[in-house]
Amino acid sequence: MIVYAASLMYLVSVGLLLDLVHKVRRVQRILVGLYDLTQEESARLFRQMEALQGLYIELGFTKSLPCTRGWAASPDFLMELARHALAEKPKVVVECSSGASTLILAKCMQKNGAGKVYSLEHDPKYAQETRAQLERHGLSEYADVLYAPLNSFTAGQDTWQWYVHDVLPPLAEIDMIAIDGPPKDTGKLARYPAGPALFPRLAPFGAVFLDDSKREDERAILQRWKEEFPQLVETHRDCEKGCAVLRLSAQR
Structure with a gap:
């Protein structure tokens, strides 16, 4: 036992x-x-x-930039915008959503000695904040923040909520497009309308930068753009949230 x-x-x-x-x-x-x-x-x-x-x-910024965490564009994406703008010296830049990227691009225009940024912003509060930041940095002459509320945008059989883009001046061609809006919670494939609304106005060799390209919606948007705009060559940059670059060849 x-x-x-x-x-x-x-x-x-x-x-x-x-x-x-x-x-x-x-x-x-x-x-x-x-x-x-x-x-x-x-x-x-x-x-x-x-x-x-x-x-x-x-x-050469001597004053602080707005926050680059959370919903804002990350510094590595902003750096990609800056490098392109300084190297290519675009005369006309259109931006979907305003913020730190507006300051970065406006500063590039200032350093280049020419060029203008047109930023579509659907939130009047953010629009005013960005204008105040531009003034604070002495960059107001290089960027216009355009209040562009979201409205129905139809392409094919689908409808989205997208910027009222007729607030843009009658630009001949666009050299560079930076897309970081509207927010994804405004609807499925929220940033798709930038394609049919703006891509036909791209200048030869014009470039499109899409933030957040690692997200499922943005990947679907890129696939749709690839089918509808085959003249655009797609590449990717190694950025925190993903950065897709679409480049227009000389021929449409």
Whole structure:
């Protein structure tokens, strides 16, 4: 009887020990996973800090820029806009949604010595805030923030809520388009209308930059644009939220 009890206690002890080892290993795997996530997040944030610092240095900002976290365009996307604008020197830039990107592009126009940014903004509060930031940085002459409320836009058999884009002046051609709006919660494929509304006005070799191209909706939008505008060549830049670039060839 004593031997049986001792054996039973031994087996119970071994069972408890094995269970403990299993739990320790499980905790270890969780900790390793958390460490990897922390390392990945740290690297991601460091990259954004590098891009933001690069913007201040390359563009010569002496005053702070608006927030570039959350819903706003990330610094690496803004850097892609700046590099293109400084290299290609676009004369006419149209932007869907205003904010830090408006300041970046306006600063590029200032450094280039020519060019104008036309920013479509559906929220009057944000429109006014961006205008105030432009004035604060001495960039008002290089960008117009146009109040463009969302309205019904029909293409084919579908209807979206998109900017009232007839607020744009009668531009001959558009050299660069930056798309970071409307917000996705305004409807399915919310940014699709930029294609039929603006792409036909692209100048030869004009470029389109689409933010958030890693999202499912944006991937679907790109596929639809690819079918409807085959003359646009699509490439991608390695940005936090994704950056798709569409470039128009010389021939339409």
